Amino acid sequence: MNKKSLSKQIYDARWCYVFVLPCLILTGMFVIYPIGMSWYFSLLDWSGFTKEAKFIGLQNYYEAVNDEFFWDAFIRSFIFMFGTVPVKIVLGFIIAVFLNNQVLKLAPFFRTVIFMPVVTAIAIIGIVMTFVFSPFNGPANKFLMSTNLTSAPIDFLGNPDTVLPTVMGVYVWKWLGITMMYWLAALQTVPQDVYDAAKIDGAEGYRLWIHIILPIVLPFAIVIILVEAVGALNVFPLIETMTAGGPFFSSEVMEIYIFRTAFVTDSGTMPRLGYACAAGVFWGVAVLFITVLQGLWMRRTRRI
Amino acid sequence: MSKYLNFIAEKNQVKYLIITIAFIIFSFFWIYPLLWVLSASFKTDFEIWGGLGLIPDRLVWENFERAWFGANMGRYFFNTLIITVVSVIIVVVTTGMFGYVIGRYSFPGKKILIGILISTIFIPQGYTIIPVFDLLNNLNISKNLIGLTLATAGHTPVIYILLFAGYFSRVPVELEEAAKMDGAGFVRTFISIMLPLTKPVVATVSILQVLHAWNDFLLPVVITLGNPDIRTLSVGVYAFKGEYFVDWSGMAAASVITILPIIILFLFMQKYFVEGVQGAVKG
Structure with a gap:
């Protein structure tokens, strides 16, 4: 084998490098550079709006881990994830199983309807939902009262006890269409022979699902869970437009906390970009850690 | 089947x-x-x-009428349209080129490039937003649509590249050789032979990017904090809620102006939406 020298190989592939360049520049500017800079900013005492910035080492981190609002938001983000992902996975699966039936004539229509919220701007959904769940004659309360399910209107978004479940419900509604599409893709990979053979063997009902179909779609389930879990940690637009973290911070997840400390000055506090970056880095590392854990789990399961 | x-x-x-x-x-x-x-x-x-x-x-x-003129939604509509269209063009061209060489050629450094890209898959937008805001300020493009458009195109999901790479890798090698025989160079082969073959992927990637650019909120809300003139529709409706919170019907109209174009697009091009979404788990 005549192996070409490295410089010759690079020269021969010169067009390849030209072709990757535009995308690489964009990714470098807007993804890779910002990651590096957020580490650096996190070491500064800096408002973000003036040139004055003082290097203070790890002091921002120290302050963050000692702030109870930080930990409340941190834990709330995970409550959000554990509260929504299983619901979406199970509900999405059930719907997909029904709509995967060729015989169901209206299946394409139902798929379209269930997918509709997915294509709707998330900020708009947040705003519209503040109307829908309004305690002052909002449609949700109107419906509950006209069917006598409640006697007095529920202040869904104004009560610290109901606000998070309500936002989680809206989140599930908004994105369930995607979960359903994932499951439909997974179900389509089950070979027809498997169904036919199972039918001949007389496997029916839950036995068919548990012993035959579930093992086939399991590798998909793991990818779906991974994608969904990371997605459920990125809920800024929905919560910002529905509640902005309120009332009394009771729906403040990590991203809202970062945004609030970085930019919002309504509450009279000074914007602190350096501190917000420290919180963001801490958060980013936590998310990465979970992603890696899940990735490892995925690999192990796939090998078996 | x-x-x-x-x-x-x-x-x-x-x-x-x-x-x-x-x-x-x-x-x-x-x-x-x-x-x-x-x-x-x-x-x-x-x-x-x-x-x-x-x-x-x-x-x-x-x-x-009130929403379009009074609340400036007309202006925000065209801002959003420009950002969406330009970012779609940028994204299709850059990820198409990237996907082409990744899918068809091997060259020194390819594995490192792929590694870098994969590592950015799960970087949340919230994590990069503050430095992006700072970068656009330093480049003096934070006060016009250029900055917002570039940043919208810049947070490119790796899935686009993988879709292109997967498609290009399945194109028969004879096509390329025939082009070479005709004397076509690297660039011409790509533009006249390869790109026309990938219309389905171009459609899928375009749709996904339209969806992303049109509906994005965190990036535009941060970038337009001090510049109401370059707001997008989503940010406009959000600001509307803050400024005229008693005009419910006007806000509903503004919301409809924002969501209707995408819903119509979805109804007509459902196939590509579905393919794009499912690409994430099929790969």
Whole structure:
């Protein structure tokens, strides 16, 4: 084998490098550079709006881990994830199983309807939902009262006890269409022979699902869970437009906390970009850690 | 070829009917909030809070007039349109080129490049937003649409590249050799032979990017904090809520202006939406 020298190989592939360049520049500017800079900013005492910035080492981190609002938001983000992902996975699966039936004539229509919220701007959904769940004659309360399910209107978004479940419900509604599409893709990979053979063997009902179909779609389930879990940690637009973290911070997840400390000055506090970056880095590392854990789990399961 | 398990037998009419009716009721409740805002955009404020009915007494087109001119949604509409169209072009060209060389060639450093890209898959937007804001300020493009458009195109999901790479890698090698025989260079082969073959991927990637750019919120809300003139529709409606919070019908109209174009696009190009979304788990 005549192996070409490295410089010759690079020269021969010169067009390849030209072709990757535009995308690489964009990714470098807007993804890779910002990651590096957020580490650096996190070491500064800096408002973000003036040139004055003082290097203070790890002091921002120290302050963050000692702030109870930080930990409340941190834990709330995970409550959000554990509260929504299983619901979406199970509900999405059930719907997909029904709509995967060729015989169901209206299946394409139902798929379209269930997918509709997915294509709707998330900020708009947040705003519209503040109307829908309004305690002052909002449609949700109107419906509950006209069917006598409640006697007095529920202040869904104004009560610290109901606000998070309500936002989680809206989140599930908004994105369930995607979960359903994932499951439909997974179900389509089950070979027809498997169904036919199972039918001949007389496997029916839950036995068919548990012993035959579930093992086939399991590798998909793991990818779906991974994608969904990371997605459920990125809920800024929905919560910002529905509640902005309120009332009394009771729906403040990590991203809202970062945004609030970085930019919002309504509450009279000074914007602190350096501190917000420290919180963001801490958060980013936590998310990465979970992603890696899940990735490892995925690999192990796939090998078996 | 599709695979189906038809556990609803055609003969079992009762079961079939029950499932269909259950899904019709479910679908109605599911879609109700969207129908509600559509109907609210044609009602008076008084009527909106009057009842659960969806049919307005008469169509109040003035709501749209107020939103479009009064609340500046007309301007935000064109801002959003420009950002979306330009970012789609940038994204299709850059990821198409990247996907082409990744999918068809091997060259020194390829593995490192792929590694870098994969590592950015799960970087949340919230993590990079502050330095992006700072970068655009330093480049002096934070006060016009250029900065916002570039940043929108810059947070490119790796999935686009993988879709292109996967497609290009399946194109038969003979096509390329024939082009070479004709004397076509690297660039010409790409533009005249390869790109026309990838129309389905171009469509899928375009749709996904339209969806992303049109509906994005965190990036535009941060970038336009001090520049109301370059707001996008989503940010515009959000600001509307803060400024004229008693004009419910105007806000409903502004919401409809924002969501209707994408819903129409979705209804006509559903196939590509579905393919794009499913690409994430199939890969």
